[in-house]
Amino acid sequence: MSETLIDVHDLSAGYGGIPVVRNLSISVRAGEVVALLGPNGAGKTTTLLTLSGILQPISGRVDVLGETVSGVKPEKVARRGLSHVAEDRSLFFDLSVKENLRLGLRGDRNERAASMEVALDLFPALAPLVDRRAGLLSGGEQQMLAMARGLASRPRVLLVDEMSLGLAPIIVERMLPIVRRIADETGAGILMVEQHVGLALSVADRGYVLAHGELAMEGTSAELRSNRRLVEESYLGGI
């Protein structure tokens, strides 16, 4: 059994001392793609923000890459080997595509060059755009850039928040397999928040379903797919 990269136990997290997520326990192992599903306001993004250290947990244990994140600054968590592709993409609009990517790179000169190449290989559509300002890219290109930038640091843990937000379904269908590929090729553990349940489960190994801040269901993709009706009910408040 491979190494556990994300280990969350009994987590309560939220804003201003008021929990949005309660009693959540999840784990992600190396080489695994895990989908975090749930309706709007279920606490998916809050969970990711807590994992990357931007929000402090209210209670519970959150270990990323073997160490706790509570009381640790988000930039320290990132340097540990975690990459978070945020819902708003958090691109640097005034910088060119290449400069955006450069900021994600780690390691010495050779490693950096190699990582840049890998990132552009995964998203070949970005290659002709490297000198364009990020603010001028289309929504899909921006999302690719955000993913590429997240991968440029060769993360051991990748958090992807709503990659499909505002994108055409066809682009989403093209990008999701890449997530699978990253997990298989680099052995990174990937936790992704997704609204497209079917698409997400088609690439994920396992899934968690959140509803009203609590864990409603968990299981392998196959289990969740076969319980499609239960998953849908959790979206509609049936559970």
Add this chain to the structure above:
Amino acid sequence: MKDAIAFAFLGLGAGSFFALMATGLVVAYKGSGVINFAHGSVAMYAAFTFNYLRIDGRLRLPWVDILPTHQVNLPVQITISSGGKVNVWLAVLLALAMSALLGVGMHYLVFRPLRNAAPLGKVIGAIGVMLYLQGVALVNFGSENPQPKSILLPDTLFKNFLGFGKPMPGENLGLFIMAVLVGAVLWFNYKYTRFGLATRAAAGNEKGAVLLGYSPERLALFNWIIAAMTAGLAGVFVGSITGALTPTKFTTLIVPALGAALIGSLSSVPIAIAGGVGIGMIQTVTSTWMTGKSWFPDWLQSGATDAIPLVIIVLTLFLRGKSLPIRGNIEERRLPLSPYPKRIGWHVAILVPLGVVLAYGLPGDFVFAGLSGKWSFAFMTSLIAAMLMLSYVLLAGYVGQISMVQLSIAGVSAFFMARMSANGVPSPQDPFAVSGPGLPWPIGATLGIIVAIAVGVLLGIPALRIRGVQLAVVTIAAAVALQTLYFDNSKLTNLMAGSNAAVPPPTFFGVDVGSTGPRGLTDSPKFVTFCVIVLAAMCVIVSNLRRGSTGRRFLAVRANERAAASAGIDVARTKLLAFGIASGLAGVAGVMTAFQQQQISSSNWVYFAGLIALAFAYLGGITSVAGALIGGMLTGSGLISVFGSHQSSGLHTYTPLIGGVGMILTAIIHPSGQAMLFQPLLQYFGRWLKAARVPEWLVVARRLGPYVVLGLALGAIGINPWRTDEWSRPWMMLVGVLLVLFVRSIVVRIRSGGHEPSSDSPAEVSA
């Protein structure tokens, strides 16, 4: 034309200074999103550090000994070389290290805590730093103003530079080369290095930078250090060509530098360098060549140089509109809630008689004979300052327009009234009478106020497109321009150089209500009453504006201009109306100042006095009328500061320093100002006092009693023998008690882990 080009080269020196300063402003803005109005003061401190190292070999640290004892002292000076002079290179290095230290201090102590503050809070923080550094320089370097030593610069004079037939000092060229080099290094840094990229990234999207593992705080720290060091470079090297060193040096020169930085959109180093050099050259050409031409308007002779940065700043900002980079992703707190004024009638009914009692004393002169002498003068000063601050409350507090020109607008009305009342007849009090129509004071004052309103509305026009801190920059430039264009311009004021404009005392139906009292001092109780009534009227007007539909429109514009416009509010009209009313208020303050001083000079209205007035209004509470009143009492040479220096003779040298620290602390800890702090406290205590009986008092005594006793003992035996000033003993005991209670309150707060209610609590944000 050949002459013009030759003169332009003469401006290279000053231009290089502007360029270096502009670079520092750009760097600080990139790193932290702050327009650093204290940049000139950093340059000043570095220049002082360098020169005193060269004079007596001692390094003065940027703080003062605050401990009131002889035995225990904070180290303030380090002797580097006991024999006197320090080696030039070591001195340069130490001066740069000192600027770097100031940069670190500004980051950790001021702008990092203020990173989520409203723009006005950051402006106040920067003004606080400026005041603090000036105050420290005043204490540590004394009032000697040495001629700065020139260094490293070629002493040669090119007799016929580039064949234009005019001589040019070699140092100008040296400075220019230095500015270009610094600019090139910084440009390369921000364009190609990882640090530079990360800085630009964090400026655009802090969250993104954090998620990639960059700490915006560390980036800001290093940028502050770089910015402070460029200021240090400018101060040390260019200081020599700008005349004697004073603590307020460079504060005015920051304006052209701001202009240059704005030309580069506060983001481009090369354009800022070019802009700075350009402004320097244009200024020299204007002051030396153009003014000598017959077609140049006579009345513009003295002010043209200072008007240039204003014109450039307004044009760049106006043309660029919103395209200046705005820092992404910082959640900015808004200005504090503006409370709804209640029970105006009661306040007037209590405060006005109180003011009159302070002026005249109680009947029979038995208990209290009324303020006189310096006390009365201080009270007048406070009342008039409160009038000026009302104009800030309305403009900055209600409508959110950061204007720093209000004091100069007060000056416009005062000067205009003085000229209108003048009749050209010399008298013993006024031997150099200026010509004028000799109008009676009510007409003169009204005309002055009308002109003030006109100027205010004119200066409000840029505010239609320019917002936030950028407007502050425009208004600073306007204040500097007004100073030289009008107040110092003998063509307009008709004053002999250095003489003051006389203002005849006001009368009401034959009764002299001027500020001269029966004993010939400036302490007439009639004038105090006059001030009280005028101030009360202004307070009522402003309160009613706030309560009416105009006030709602003001607050809507403050909250969100687009939302206000979509709700059917004419934003442009509302802003101009606010500028007009605020300038009217400032105009009244100007007229009253003129009556109080009886003669006015341009030094009454220097621009940074206006900055300080704004800062004191903020200290009092920028969003409420009560805040203006408290700010007026706090103001320099107002009632509270005179009381303070009365109690401790040495205190007045520390006034700017204390004011600066107070502003920074207020901006960080309590952005709503003192008014908001005291009001709930007073209400709470009032209710408590009404309800309290013996058991309640006993509880308080049991809780605080031991600390009071401890404080008394500490004051009596602890501090007293160590005191350095001739403070009276009871005061030391009071200080001891306050100190102990203060420490206790902090300890209690830390232990309970409770956090301070700040302006982002939901109730206040919704305003």
